[in-house]
Amino acid sequence: xxxxxxxxxxxxxxxxxxxxxxxxxxxxxxxxxxxxxxxxxxxxxxxxxxxxxxxxxxxxxxxxxxxxxxxxxxxxxxxxxxxxxxxxxxxxxxxxxxxxxxxxxxxxxxxxxxxxxxxxxxxxxxxxxxxxxxxxxxxxxxxxxxxxxxxxxxxxxxxxxxxxxxxxxxxxxxxxxxxxxxxxxxxxxxxxxxxxxxxxxxxxxxxxxxxxxxxxxxxxxxxxxxxxxxxxxxxxxxxxxxxxxxxxxxxxxxxxxxxxxxxxxxx
Numbered sequence: 001x002x003x004x005x006x007x008x009x010x011x012x013x014x015x016x017x018x019x020x021x022x023x024x025x026x027x028x029x030x031x032x033x034x035x036x037x038x039x040x041x042x043x044x045x046x047x048x049x050x051x052x053x054x055x056x057x058x059x060x061x062x063x064x065x066x067x068x069x070x071x072x073x074x075x076x077x078x079x080x081x082x083x084x085x086x087x088x089x090x091x092x093x094x095x096x097x098x099x100x101x102x103x104x105x106x107x108x109x110x111x112x113x114x115x116x117x118x119x120x121x122x123x124x125x126x127x128x129x130x131x132x133x134x135x136x137x138x139x140x141x142x143x144x145x146x147x148x149x150x151x152x153x154x155x156x157x158x159x160x161x162x163x164x165x166x167x168x169x170x171x172x173x174x175x176x177x178x179x180x181x182x183x184x185x186x187x188x189x190x191x192x193x194x195x196x197x198x199x200x201x202x203x204x205x206x207x208x209x210x211x212x213x214x215x216x217x218x219x220x221x222x223x224x225x226x227x228x229x230x231x232x233x234x235x236x237x238x239x240x241x242x243x244x245x246x247x248x249x250x251x252x253x254x255x256x257x258x259x260x261x262x263x264x265x266x267x
Contacts, residue, residue, distance in 0.1 A: 036063055038141055040153030047131045049162045055155045057141035059122030066119045070094040071142040072126045092126055107134060133159050
């Protein structure tokens with residue numbers, strides 16, 4: 001449906017000044033033959049997707065059209081052959097000093113408006129809010145009861161996509177792009193230092209290796225001592241000599257070597 005009636009003063013002052021300037025330029029560029037005529041821009045109007053746009057169209061010379069019927073239509077719109085009773089639909093229709101929503105194209109409901117306080121100056125520009133890609137194309141500005149052969153003008157609208165995109169990603173940290181220092185023992189993500197994990201493992205491995213080596217060295221020394229003791233026990237005793245204190249002279253003694261005097265030999 002159409003937007004509620006609003007006075008031109010309630011609209012953005014910048015847009016108002018812009019439309020007046022455009023209409024003034026159109027008037028100056030129109031033929032000065034004294035006959036009323038509807039004048040539109042010679043160049044296409046460009047709009048960014050999602051923005052509001054004004055399609056300029058004026059009456060020249062300026063005249064009050066508040067009591068006139070003003071039609072904004074799509075000249076390329078074709079009737080639906082499956083629904084011939086539907087009739088003609090308009091982008092915007094102004095009649096009997098008010099907007100008529102009954103015959104408006106559905107996609108323009110609530111998005112179009114005229115500058116009603118400017119109608120007395122011949123400004124019949126159309127404002128379209130929240131422009132879509134489907135809005136692109138030709139528009140016809142038409143005053144049916146205007147006593148002139150130039151009672152209509154064509155305005156071309158070009159809609160371009162909005163190339164500016166808002167990113168939700170956090171800003172890139174330049175430190176992540178730097179070559180890491182080989183002596184830096186911290187993780188790139190600020191986690192636990194790597195060396196704090198490696199050093200204890202190395203120390204534990206060293207203790208294990210030292211313990212294994214000490215065990216085998218001690219075992220080797222102990223085995224050597226046992227071998228030396230067994231060899232000493234197997235050494236031969238000295239020559240047999242008769243014991244001087246033996247009865248009958250049958251008892252023999254061994255002369256003990258000097259390095260083993262405690263082996264029970266005779267002295």
